Amino acid sequence: MDDLKKYKNVTRGVSDTYVNVHPIQRGGVLTAEARKALLEFGDGYSVCDYCFEARVDLVDNPPVHDLTSDVAEFLNMDDVRFTAGCRHAKWAAMHMVCEPGDTVVLDALAHYTSYLAAEANRLNIVEVPHNGYPMFEIDVDGYARKFEEVEQKTGKLPSMAVLTHVDYRYGNVADAEKVGRICKEYGVPFLLNTAYSSGIMPVDGKKLHVDFLCGSGHKSWAASAPIGILATTYEWTSKLFNKSTVRGDWSGRGFTKKEVALFGCSPVFGAPVATLMASFPSVVERVKHWDDEVKKAQYFVKELEKIEGFHQMGTKPKQHTLMNIESLPLHEIAEKDKRRGYFLYHELKKRKIVGLHPGMSKNFKINTYGLRQEQVEYVAKAFRDIAKENGIRVED
Numbered sequence: 492m493d494d495l496k497k498y499k500n501v502t503r504g505v506s507d508t509y510v511n512v513h514p515i516q517r518g519g520v521l522t523a524e525a526r527k528a529l530l531e532f533g534d535g536y537s538v539c540d541y542c543f544e545a546r547v548d549l550v551d552n553p554p555v556h557d558l559t560s561d562v563a564e565f566l567n568m569d570d571v572r573f574t575a576g577c578r579h580a581k582w583a584a585m586h587m588v589c590e591p592g593d594t595v596v597l598d599a600l601a602h603y604t605s606y607l608a609a610e611a612n613r614l615n616i617v618e619v620p621h622n623g624y625p626m627f628e629i630d631v632d633g634y635a636r637k638f639e640e641v642e643q644k645t646g647k648l649p650s651m652a653v654l655t656h657v658d659y660r661y662g663n664v665a666d667a668e669k670v671g672r673i674c675k676e677y678g679v680p681f682l683l684n685t686a687y688s689s690g691i692m693p694v695d696g697k698k699l700h701v702d703f704l705c706g707s708g709h710k711s712w713a714a715s716a717p718i719g720i721l722a723t724t725y726e727w728t729s730k731l732f733n734k735s736t737v738r739g740d741w742s743g744r745g746f747t748k749k750e751v752a753l754f755g756c757s758p759v760f761g762a763p764v765a766t767l768m769a770s771f772p773s774v775v776e777r778v779k780h781w782d783d784e785v786k787k788a789q790y791f792v793k794e795l796e797k798i799e800g801f802h803q804m805g806t807k808p809k810q811h812t813l814m815n816i817e818s819l820p821l822h823e824i825a826e827k828d829k830r831r832g833y834f835l836y837h838e839l840k841k842r843k844i845v846g847l848h849p850g851m852s853k854n855f856k857i858n859t860y861g862l863r864q865e866q867v868e869y870v871a872k873a874f875r876d877i878a879k880e881n882g883i884r885v886e887d
């Protein structure tokens with residue numbers, strides 16, 4: 492506590508003149524409307540001025556109530572709540588649907604927050620494998636095999652299947668519809684983690700046979716953190732959004748409007764929900780242009796693969812803007828450079844490109860979502876120039 496002054500002027504050291512290619516940040520960049528809403532609703536409980544129903548999702552001014560139904564319609568689901576991130580949405584679904592000791596089946600590329608959601612709910616975990624280097628493709632038919640193995644071993648089917656629609660390591664797009672069909676066939680509730688899909692690409696929950704759709708506002712809906720989305724179908728609404736029945740034994744107090752898994756009303760009361768709301772019209776529009784985003788990503792891969800020793804890991808051709816590039820020649824250079832693994836980070840920063848994980852050179856994750864074509868070209872050229880300057884062969 493000897494230097495409190497340092498808290499008074501916190502900055503990121505990165506201005507709008509930089510190109511940010513951070514793998515987890517592209518879909519969360521605020522729209523101009525959201526920046527305005529952020530100032531307006533930055534104060535703590537700012538969306539609660541006109542709360543008459545004891546729950547944020549029922550507030551009409553600002554129109555949070557309308558937003559929940561519009562987001563549900565957008566995802567082709569029936570009901571939605573806003574949560575404290577995608578992780579909370581997954582925890583909440585498991586908490587309300589599974590019993591401790593049950594088993595959940597999840598893909599082996601799942602984010603750690605899926606594993607921890609299961610752990611916090613005292614659930615056993617069974618993984619569906621992927622096919623390893625270089626594709627890392629989830630064996631979606633493996634869901635059926637794992638359901639049967641779990642049934643044989645425990646006497647009952649898993650109480651939930653979890654699929655990461657787009658994984659955070661390689662940006663592979665999994666065949667969610669196929670997993671959804673398998674789940675329907677076995678009667679296993681299906682949770683789809685759309686942290687890297689809904690909000691940037693079209694997602695139709697009903698078409699994918701999804702029971703619980705979890706999303707991340709700060710990752711893919713141009714919203715301030717933390718905000719997640721938990722969507723479900725009519726079949727599950729009352730169980731998932733079950734209301735409190737607790738009563739104080741002395742005071743007799745009860746909270747019958749409050750929803751248990753949402754910690755009563757919703758954990759997002761101000762900037763997160765206001766920014767998601769302000770960005771929503773742009774989000775509805777931007778998913779229609781997903782094909783253009785994929786084309787830019789494919790162009791970027793093509794340009795980077797002209798550098799000797801560079802290649803994109805994961806399924807090909809690229810179907811998502813998040814990618815993982817193996818770059819062993821850069822690693823050899825980093826070994827000799829006094830900046831070691833930070834060499835690539837610094838070379839890019841010199842060219843006003845930020846977002847690569849400092850210290851990575853063997854391979855790196857990068858996301859081109861929302862960059863203009865000329866920015867994609869600029870970043871690709873920067874990599875090629877760095878390679879050439881360091882004696883790596885680059886095709887023209």
Ligand SMILES: Cc1ncc(COP(=O)(O)O)c(C=O)c1O
Pocket residue numbers: 515575576577578579601602604655657658659684686687706707708709710718719
């Ligand atoms: C696939 C995936 N799911 C979930 C999360 C966590 O999302 P949130 O921060 O909204 O809880 C992440 C974060 O990186 C992720 O990559």
